[in-house]
Amino acid sequence: MRLQTNILLILLCFSSNLIWSQFQIGAELRNRTEYRHGYKTLFADDIDPAFFNAQRTRLNMQYTTDGLKIVLSVQDVRTWGDVAQLNVSDNNGMSLHQAYAELKLSPAMALKVGRQEIVYDDARFMGNVDWTTQGRSHDAALLKYSNEKTKFEMGFAYNQASENLTTNTYSIAGNYKTLQYAWFHHDFEHLGMSILLLNNGLQYINTSDASQNETRFSQTAGTHLKFKKDKFSVLSNLYYQFGKDVNDNKLGAYLVSLDLNHQTTEKFNFGAGVEFISGNEYGVITDQENHAFNPMYGTNHKFNGHMDYFYVGNHLNSVGLMDVNLTLGYKISPKHSLTGFFHQFSAAQDINNTLDSRGLGTEVDLAFNYKFAEYGTFTLGYSQMFAKEGLEVLKGNNDGNSNSWAFAMLTLKPNFFTNK
Numbered sequence: 001m002r003l004q005t006n007i008l009l010i011l012l013c014f015s016s017n018l019i020w021s022q023f024q025i026g027a028e029l030r031n032r033t034e035y036r037h038g039y040k041t042l043f044a045d046d047i048d049p050a051f052f053n054a055q056r057t058r059l060n061m062q063y064t065t066d067g068l069k070i071v072l073s074v075q076d077v078r079t080w081g082d083v084a085q086l087n088v089s090d091n092n093g094m095s096l097h098q099a100y101a102e103l104k105l106s107p108a109m110a111l112k113v114g115r116q117e118i119v120y121d122d123a124r125f126m127g128n129v130d131w132t133t134q135g136r137s138h139d140a141a142l143l144k145y146s147n148e149k150t151k152f153e154m155g156f157a158y159n160q161a162s163e164n165l166t167t168n169t170y171s172i173a174g175n176y177k178t179l180q181y182a183w184f185h186h187d188f189e190h191l192g193m194s195i196l197l198l199n200n201g202l203q204y205i206n207t208s209d210a211s212q213n214e215t216r217f218s219q220t221a222g223t224h225l226k227f228k229k230d231k232f233s234v235l236s237n238l239y240y241q242f243g244k245d246v247n248d249n250k251l252g253a254y255l256v257s258l259d260l261n262h263q264t265t266e267k268f269n270f271g272a273g274v275e276f277i278s279g280n281e282y283g284v285i286t287d288q289e290n291h292a293f294n295p296m297y298g299t300n301h302k303f304n305g306h307m308d309y310f311y312v313g314n315h316l317n318s319v320g321l322m323d324v325n326l327t328l329g330y331k332i333s334p335k336h337s338l339t340g341f342f343h344q345f346s347a348a349q350d351i352n353n354t355l356d357s358r359g360l361g362t363e364v365d366l367a368f369n370y371k372f373a374e375y376g377t378f379t380l381g382y383s384q385m386f387a388k389e390g391l392e393v394l395k396g397n398n399d400g401n402s403n404s405w406a407f408a409m410l411t412l413k414p415n416f417f418t419n420k
């Protein structure tokens with residue numbers, strides 16, 4: 001009788017818990033087929049273009065109750081055929097994309113701790129890079145405040161490769177050693193304004209004398225502005241970078257952008273913009289001063305052309321960039337849309353004395369999107385880069401071949417289960 005009573009009490013507790021909690025399970029399966037004939041760099045003679053299928057599979061779980069949210073996202077990233085049919089183990093295996101807890105401290109404040117995506121504003125400086133198969137996530141702690149019109153967040157991260165007994169040297173390429181930032185956002189009647197202050201610490205490793213290893217810090221201060229009224233909107237980014245780069249050069253760099261958008265008709269929208277990113281003269285850091293801006297943790301595929309010639313794992317500490325661009329969107333139906341992008345690229349600094357101009361090239365991007373269900377979309381894309389001599393110098397290629405890229409992508413995001 002006592003055992004039955006205990007079981008009944010447990011069931012009652014569980015049942016009452018379901019009244020004020022929610023558990024969700026969903027998934028994402030995204031397959032992208034790509035044809036690369038000059039993607040990221042100019043196509044050289046006597047080589048074959050690349051063609052492959054990349055797939056991302058995620059299992060997403062979220063548990064929410066009064067004062068607590070826990071998110072877990074497990075993913076598998078692969079290229080079709082990268083392991084044998086009778087494989088013992090995968091090349092990359094399963095990984096955690098997100099695993100965090102968000103604890104509510106008050107009606108307006110929360111603490112978010114664990115592996116998580118960090119995305120702010122238009123993702124120009126902090127984004128999840130969702131275009132890549134793997135995506136980006138951080139191991140961090142965030143203190144968050146929000147009310148109806150104002151948001152304020154502070155983030156902290158300190159990376160280590162393992163649970164060391166001694167020393168704090170950190171050598172994982174592409175990662176920061178330590179990161180601290182504050183982000184503030186406020187909504188006015190027609191204007192949204194954000195301010196970001198970020199301190200980024202990169203580990204310098206002296207291969208000949210480990211005692212000289214040190215963390216070198218750069219700072220970035222910036223604002224994102226968005227004005228929207230009726231069918232017209234204006235967006236602007238202004239960022240300034242200072243401090244030291246990882247090679248101990250003094251930093252003084254900036255990014256400025258302005259974008260205008262207008263919903264011309266119910267089906268047409270038009271946009272025009274310009275972005276200027278400071279840089280150095282080609283191959284030169286003068287007097288140990290680095291003037292090349294680094295967009296660091298932004299979703300850079302979203303900017304400066306879909307072919308990723310600039311700031312997608314490349315073009316850092318280089319001649320900078322001026323990107324003059326136009327966008328034209330057409331909504332064919334509630335489920336179908338077509339968008340075209342035009343980019344005119346030039347260098348922000350001189351490339352060399354033999355070139356009469358700083359021109360780098362022109363890129364045209366086309367994208368077709370079909371949302372065939374609540375859980376699924378199909379996207380087609382084609383891009384062409386018309387390179388100029390300046391880009392040939394930067395890429396070390398003057399073969400004169402056409403440079404194009406195309407993809408087809410299927411994205412499925414079904415919700416398996418929701419329990420309240």
